[in-house]
Amino acid sequence: MNKVHFFLQAKGGIGKSVSASLFSQYLMKKGKPVVGIDTDQNNQTLMQYKGLNVKHVNIMGENRTFNTRQFDGMVESMLDATDTEFVIDNGANTFEPLCNYMIEGAVFQMLRDAGHEVVIHTIIGGGDNFLDTLAGFADLARQFDTPIVVWKNRHFGKTEDKGVELEETKAFKAAKNKILGVITLPALNPSTHGADI
Secondary structure, three states, X not given: OOEEEEEOOOOOOOOHHHHHHHHHHHHHHOOOOXXXXXXXXXXXXXXXXOOOOEEEOOOEOOOOOEOHHHHXXXXXXXXXXXXXXXXXXXXXXXHHHHHHHHHHOOHHHHHHHOOOEEEEEEEEEOHHHHHHHHHHHHHHHHHOOOOEEEXXXXXXXXXXXXXXXXXXXXXXXXXXHHEEEEEEEOOOOHHHHOOOO
């Protein structure tokens, strides 16, 4: 059985690639065979981590339309593999066409029918990013019947709105039965960690 981890969030620059890299490193440390896939059209950040086994799959064609052939080839490689952890980092610029295609093609269900586990990882940013990323999380939870891991990225500030913490929001409570877990990326000292995270 393969496990397929999709890192999805509509907002760019929120920490998808950092989270995907941390998760890949965690899996590798556990001795799991990991294949990283970077589908970002403009910024292949996950590929910059040279110690990770990452390849780029260009899922957008030259005329900015979704490249079904490239995406289908990626899914076929998942179906053909055995006991592999796939970590897919998706950019904000390909988020909407990718989600639409996965919904239309029932991609997650197809992977599950083939005996693979599918998990969505989404990042909820703090500070000014909180409401936008919370809305993105709510959309993912509504559109996909798939377990979700929430990454709270406090690098940008607190993950709350007017004193209401993420776990107390209506969106979080509505999706609670789909949430596998919550991982918190703490706010670090910018003088020592700002350039790195």
